[in-house]
Amino acid sequence: MTVAVVLSLTAALRAGPQETSSAHRMPMIPAEVLTRPISLIAGVGQSHDAVAGLPPEAQAYYDQGLSYPHNYIWIEAARSFNQALRLDSRLTLAHIGLSIAHDEMNHRAAARDALERAGRLATGAHEQRHLAVRQRQLSAEDAPQDKERLTAYRKELDAALVEFPADVEFWLQRGVAEAADPGDRGQGSPASAVPFYKHALEIVPNHFAAHHYLTHAYENSGQTRDALTHGALYARLAPDVPHARHMYGHDLRRVGRVQEAILEFEAADRLETAYFLREHLDPDNDWHYEHNLDLLGTSYQYTGQMRRAAPLLEKAFALPTANLIQAVNKREWPMFLRAAGQPNAALTAARILIAHPNLVVQAIGHVEAAHVLLARGQVSDGASEANAAVAALRKAPAGAGLASIPLQVLQGEFFLRNGQREKGRSTLNAAIVQARAAPGPDDWAQALFTLEAIAGAARAAGDWEFAGSVAGQMLAHDAAYAGSHYAIALVADHNGDVPRATAEFSLAERFWSSADPELPALVDVRTHLRARK
Secondary structure (H helix, E strand, O other): OOHHHHHHHHHHHHOOOOOOOOOOOOOOOOHHHHOOOOOOOOOOOOOOOOOOOOOHHHHHHHHHHHHHHHOOOHHHHHHHHHHHHHHOOOOHHHHHHHHHHHHHOOOHHHHHHHHHHHHHHOOOHHHHHHHHHHHHHHHHHHOOOOHHHHHHHHHHHHHHHHHOOOOHHHHHHHHHOOOOOOOOOOOOOOHHHHHHHHHHHHHOOOOHHHHHHHHHHHHHOOOHHHHHHHHHHHHHHOOOOHHHHHHHHHHHHHOOOHHHHHHHHHHHHHHHHHHHHHHOOOHHHOHHHHHHHHHHHHHHHHOOOHHHHHHHHHHHHHOOOOOHHHHHHHHHHHHHHHHOOOHHHHHHHHHHHHOOOOHHHHHHHHHHHHHHHHHOOOHHHHHHHHHHHHHHHHHOOOOHHHHHHHHHHHHHHHHHHOOOHHHHHHHHHHHHHHHHHOOOHHHHHHHHHHHHHHHHHHHHOOOHHHHHHHHHHHHHHOOOOHHHHHHHHHHHHHOOOHHHHHHHHHHHHHHOOOOOOOOHHHHHHHHHHHHOO
């Protein structure tokens, strides 16, 4: 690896704009879809915001419209609000709801039009307060780095809570507004949001949305057991919502109950597939579908069921997405292929990412290609890919920070494989600290596979001492993962520690009890154990 590559990689890691919006944005949805008639649906959670004088049927559809956004189901939210407006065209709050739903579907102009209609209709104090809150929210979203606008949005909500202390929707929205990103929808809820969600539960005991947002808040603050408790309640109160089942799976996986998590991810997949068939929608119209495929696929990978994981991860990789975070996460497919010993396929997948129009995604593709080339001993070609990744990130208008950890891992591997052991260890340890510190359950799983790849690279570079250190961190990160014990066993075996190696190989075999019989690591485990009998 040339000095120029080292310097440019280091510079890229120190600079570069971060992705600012955590909201899961969707591709443009045809207006015809959003105005289709809809029925009242059970199993999606119950919301209620009483509107004086509203006909009961219109009230029911308006309430349903409130429930869907709390589940991140924007299409059905829009359909429900439109159905309520067909019954009462002057329902101001339904127009405000449409503004939110359109915003989430990238219909920015339609979102503003809906809000303007609400402004022309709003008369009562309750409607006017909701209107003012939404106006402040849109203003903050227009300039997400402007802290004053975010503060003004929160202050408007605080005033709403004083004026309407029994309005559970205001309490829920105030909790969501604790996130640093005004475009957040609850996924980024910090610990400071918890009191607002708990107060919502005091007003409406067992409100499904409060349990949903509390799940995110506790995940983000590392309180996994509390997240699991609220995730289970959310799944029970909204059993037909894919995201509710998916959220519960998040935390089951995090506490080592991976087989149960798989059942929840599978349930979410069935619900989404049935929905697409019933409503004649394309899967790429729903951001959540790809996200759930990723977690289901990586859960199968975790258990060693590579034959089941592969088609799911490949399908997720092929789906178009309007969300940069999801596009960057498509690296899971080439990473999987590298882990599965398919370097040619991994390189092909990396080339597809390199052809992506977004510069950050291109950089991720170059990083993945570099890993393959480096493992083949093509150091010069790997360095060229690394330089291309840096060049793309330097031109990227936003989101370069999403590539920070992958770039650090690549840089550290270059150092290890090229005789700069201490630099390699230092760089990789820094990447490991960042990866393990990421709070979300998706980040937690990605960190585990990143650690596994680093341990493999260290062994390939002949640095068995560092491989043992990384294996120890794998075990600390997740002692229920078979790969953690396998990594420990390989180092113990190399060091001649037969009792430790035998014990760890046995644990790896036990944790891979449902793995594909031909899984290379499992075959290796059994070979070692047979040799010791």
